[in-house]
Amino acid sequence: MTQCAVTVDERGFRSLMSRFATGVTVITSSGADGPAGMTANAVASLSLEPLLVMIGFELESRTLAAVRHSHRFAVNVLASDQEQVSRTFAGKQPEREKFAGCAYTERSGVPVLEGAIAWLHCELAAVYPGGDHVIVVGSVVDMGENGGEPLLFYGGDYRRLDSDVGADRHQNARHRGRPARVAR
Numbered sequence: 001m002t003q004c005a006v007t008v009d010e011r012g013f014r015s016l017m018s019r020f021a022t023g024v025t026v027i028t029s030s031g032a033d034g035p036a037g038m039t040a041n042a043v044a045s046l047s048l049e050p051l052l053v054m055i056g057f058e059l060e061s062r063t064l065a066a067v068r069h070s071h072r073f074a075v076n077v078l079a080s081d082q083e084q085v086s087r088t089f090a091g092k093q094p095e096r097e098k099f100a101g102c103a104y105t106e107r108s109g110v111p112v113l114e115g116a117i118a119w120l121h122c123e124l125a126a127v128y129p130g131g132d133h134v135i136v137v138g139s140v141v142d143m144g145e146n147g148g149e150p151l152l153f154y155g156g157d158y159r160r161l162d163s164d165v166g167a168d169r170h171q172n173a174r175h176r177g178r179p180a181r182v183a184r
């Protein structure tokens with residue numbers, strides 16, 4: 001097996017971590033000004049007893065402020081056809097605009113996105129420092145599954161379980177070729 005050293009700096013770290021394939025979620029919450037939401041893949045199950053999940057939030061995230069405000073959030077696991085939802089919630093437009101094109105229902109005051117293949121509703125359990133991020137721990141109080149295939153993120157681009165190029169481009173022959181990298 002070929003071994004290749006990677007320079008230990010931000011660029012090398014980003015490149016290396018892009019080799020860790022993940023699903024894609026949108027973390028939703030309810031802030032002082034209404035619904036808030038952020039695309040996130042730094043998401044993992046943490047504990048079975050009690051049921052806990054953990055999420056890495058950048059310190060500037062407005063959704064983090066909403067989570068701190070309401071002490072509640074939902075993890076929406078995106079479906080393979082929700083690449084545009086991911087792109088929208090990865091942006092910095094006003095929260096109202098993020099939710100304008102995406103139907104949702106409210107469960108205990110927290111938006112749950114329609115079309116997601118699964119969702120977890122959590123109460124804020126703890127926030128730990130993590131460099132330029134924080135680790136938010138959520139206690140799972142409700143959850144549901146809707147079925148369907150997941151949206152994936154790998155190598156800086158969106159994927160599907162059966163694809164090796166960007167999910168939207170896979171559907172659209174017009175866009176075949178080298179996909180643009182998505183900045184995180």
Ligand SMILES: Cc1cc2nc3c(=O)[nH]c(=O)nc-3n(C[C@H](O)[C@H](O)[C@H](O)COP(=O)(O)O)c2cc1C
Binds near residue numbers: 037039060062091
């Ligand atoms: C695929 C993908 C995964 C992301 N994962 C995270 C993450 O786990 N944590 C995070 O803080 N930001 C993550 N981001 C960036 C946020 O979605 C982005 O900064 C967003 O604008 C935050 O929105 P907000 O300020 O309204 O909360 C990710 C972006 C993409 C495209």
